[in-house]
Amino acid sequence: MTNHDELSYYLSLGLAVRVDGVTINRRNLEHVDLILKEDDSYMKEFIENRKGEIFAVDYQKIRE
Incomplete structure (x- = not known):
């Protein structure tokens, strides 16, 4: 899956x-x-609510 497809999904x-x-x-x-x-150099993180359901996806640039 390409970045575009993944983001669209x-x-x-x-x-x-x-x-x-x-x-x-x-x-x-x-x-x-x-x-x-x-x-x-981006890391993907799935953000969950209090019920454990994913409600957001954050991409953060990894810095050294």
């Missing part, structure tokens, strides 16, 4: 998707997809 599930704190939507999806393709 998460959005279609109604999950909030953020990259470095910026909320992703259909308008900026292409731009964010390019960023993730060009820079592979």
